[in-house]
Amino acid sequence: MSSNKGVAYIKPGVVEVQNIDYPKLALGDRKCHHGVILKVVSTNICGSDQHMVRGRTTAPEGLVLGHEITGEVIEAGRDVEFIKVGDLVSVPFNIACGRCRNCKEGRTGICLNVNPARPGAAYGYVDMGGWVGGQAQYVMVPYADFNLLKFPDKDQALAKIKDLTLLSDIFPTGYHGAVTAGVGPGSIVYVAGAGPVGLACAASSQLLGAACVIVGDMIPERLEQARSFGCETIDLRKDVSLAEQIEAIIGVPEVDAAVDCVGFEARGHGHNCQHEQPATVLNSVMEVTRAGGAIGIPGLYVTGDPGAKDDNAKIGMLNIRIGLGWAKSHAFYTGQCPVMKYHRQLMQAILYDKIQIAKAVNVQVISLENAPNGYKDFDKGAAKKYVLDPHGMVPA
Template sequence: MAPANVGRKCRHGAILKVLATNICGSDQHMVRGRTTAPEGLVLGHEITGEVVERGPDVEFVQVGDIVSVPFNIACGRCRNCKERQTGICLNVNPGRPGGAYGYVDMGGWVGGQAEYVMVPYADFNVLPFPDRDQAREKLLDLTMLSDIFPTGYHGVVSSGAGVGSSVYIAGAGPVGLAAAAAAQLLGAGSVIVGDLNTDRLAQARSFGCETVDLTQGTLEDQIAEILGVPEVDAAVDAVGFEARAHTREGEEAPATVLNSLMTVTRAGGALGIPGLYVTEDPGSSDDEARVGTLKVRLGLGWAKSHRFTTGQCPVMKYHRGLMQAILHDRVQIAKAVNATVLSLEDAPRGYAEFDKGASHKYVLDPHGALEGVKPL
């Protein structure tokens, strides 16, 4: 816990009964020992729940509301929050801009892979669903609003993709699949997903994506086979710092994705980079990567006039619109990411299977709220 946050009063907070809380790839980095996360940290920044108690300064959120909780913790008062940059709130983390639940160096806020969780600045932070019964019915899809759906969407929007665009998404994990679904929602003409994992590529094809198996030849050649040219209009990095070389052996090469995206993105295009990069990676075999220094071909990106957008997704910028897309059946996000429900007690199995490359988005169900709930 950040020392300045110890004993901090949260009269503005609400306590939620957790109805769904998801395992994220960012959690997996910590479990693998690839961050400086301390032992005993309660994980979980993807939270959907029911308000069961509220602090005396909470005015608008009501007990009984079913709400989505952005993984960004934001005060709603600082300059960045007022400019819709809630991923880098200046008041919730004494260490640096930006806070999150159950995450290393993000202020020490307790995570939501638990039965209950406290949400600070509740009036500002939570997104109440308009109808309790509808929220319960669509809970498996709505739980994706706390992180991966807005994060994938942010990556695609940041890449400049739109109607008719060709988009390449590096990584067919849950965020990459969410980005692919977002690209389709935005009207992209061709959505191509690349990975080393054949099961995850099959999941991408299940909802209409083209795929590239990065063990089967160069990325440029495989894109050319699909599009007729070896480049795309826009690209998204949904992999991050644990990237691997595009070979059968797949040895770690943390700058691989960034460099490959600059290679295949057209001149004047953009890269959306929601994939996580860290300032410290104690588990890396590369001395420079241990302190977040990567061998990125910035000269290539400069020569092609690329634009780059990095950092946490400001979830609040997108989550209400994406909620409406789910409620009005415009997107099937739980199916796209292969949402799979586990009990809270089964979380270790979910982490182990996810670590082995299982093509699932594991959703934990602490109170049985997801019994009988199916993807849209």
């Protein structure tokens, strides 16, 4: 039996690299003839993983983490027709059957057949179907023909792997946030949060033709990273309203589109920046988005948060000023990004040098064994996107 190692959640603040089972082409007691086993080429630490590691979800001890996976096919099930051993592929973080109503409508983030508890599933994530995560040396991927995106040229893909690894989640997620907020040529956009998804959203907004992209955060290094590729920035620690700071940049206190890339661990602005206020971002973007504008919400909100400060927030019930959004006829778009809706087009944008997404989010490659340190640095607000290299395959 071959060996395998993976990054496991142990308790709040602690992850460990452990020996884990080598994957099988099986779903419980039955064969998974439609699946493949991947040798993981790159797998990324995500802010969504960090929510679990902070103890802000009901994640169980021992959960193998990781839903951002790029790998080489080393074994294929009997029923896999179009993906071959040796192919280098991107794995959407959404697990989708390709057969249910939602999948056929392109809504692969809420597949009806891959999670007995609720619509939608993901690798290595709490309440998302119990699938083993991909921060590992090897992982099993089901419904391979439907889910996997094959790179057309393996050598070319390895040369651009730092960019292509982001296709599994944060690049499509950031792009989805911008698209659902209505970003297009000439748009003025506000992106809340300069973590990796926020930076990916800002770069995506530029790709979509935005005239001005404004990014707000409380961490100076992350704001500096946003400025490095042409964004305007707002320091949310200042005791100046968001609307006033936007007006100082563009002359008016409102934007065409806004994207919440923060989620449920949001903090207050200004003098309240040390205190969690989970509805802060949602309420602030309603204030600064023009009447008739749209708000994309790829930032994660959960139905169970044991670390929340009050009983309502523990079940995802937030103090949202929905009357303001209604009065301004705002459109809101929530939920997981359906990665397959975008990843082929975004792959082409990378391969044809239309975007340098790894540079925008400041990819830093580390070994699988160094994952615990990556989690610690990321938790401190490092302006980096950590990519794990389990087999030393990522070019320097």
